[in-house]
Amino acid sequence: MHEIPKTYRVHGHAIVSTDDRIADEQGHMPKALRVPADWRRFRKALDEAVVVVLGRLGHELHPDASGRRRIVVTRGKTHPAPTADVMFWNPLATPLQDVLASFVPGGGPIAVPGGQGVFDLFLQIGYDEFHLARAHRVTLGEGTSVFSGVDDGVPAERLLAEAGLVPGTPEILDAERDVTVAVWRPRAGR
Template sequence: MTVLRIEGFVIVSADGMLADAAREMPAALKFAGDQRFFNDALDGVDLIVHGRRSFEDQPNSPRRTRIILTRYTAALAPDPANPKATLWNPAGASFEDACAAAGVRSGTVAIIGGPVVFAMFFGRYDTFWLSEAPQVHIPGGVGVFPGVPERSPHDILRASGLRPAERRILEAEGPVTVTAWRRAT
């Protein structure tokens, strides 16, 4: 039986963007405190899930087991470029099958984006770690979730059954905070 804890991780601008119009994370959203939080969190998970344009670019990245969502495979396939990665097309295989192919049947799974990947797990998150940089604005950027900026990330998380719990300051200058949005019981 597969027993997985699902956690999301992202940093967003004041307008709910995770990337600029070119679909790149701008330097304005990169903060040492958030990078430490993110790296430490990923060091503690059993599996990372992301789209083909998302990655964490951390020192331990090559050692982490991951699933990469793609339409370029029918269902599941090993990633020829990364022996720690499994390619997954959700149209051809279940998430549980993808986890099994990656060798993970229990533990914590980190969902790290992009927007469509985040949305796929709205009904399954145990916790969503939303880091925010309220002084950063990215006009015309890529919203963290489908429906942003028409709706705020907070409204979308709340609508998916999550509620804000503890909040931490990651960097006083800026400021940069992270809020754990947890499943309402």
């Protein structure tokens, strides 16, 4: 159903704990995952994107999009009318290519900052890049995992590999806090 023209590139961005969580058991992103070097890198990626596709809760938690265009993913049947900068999208009702054609017709990078349901959705649609940052000293135990498959016991990196992606060389983002990032891209030939 969702077949995006090659003029768009889908870039996922997540920072996870050692146990592949993006949020704590209250559903909040803990301070331990707020790493300035990662935040700067993330903000730069958002600034470079033609549109940011994110879940409704994330949109409501962080309503200031700094003028960036947003597509807000929702299953809701009623939602606010679209504005110049924000539109709502139900993936079961409308193909993504139709939404993109009407909202950002020129192509370009699409930033996908989650959360879980949105990361899952694009694992099916296909990532051109998935930027997986990891705080190696942070373990959350309970909480929201980056992909729902993690809750079935499959590590995030295996899920990315099963989706046909391979990791690049990890880069150190914060040596003191032991935070790294690796960019996963489609295996050659895919």
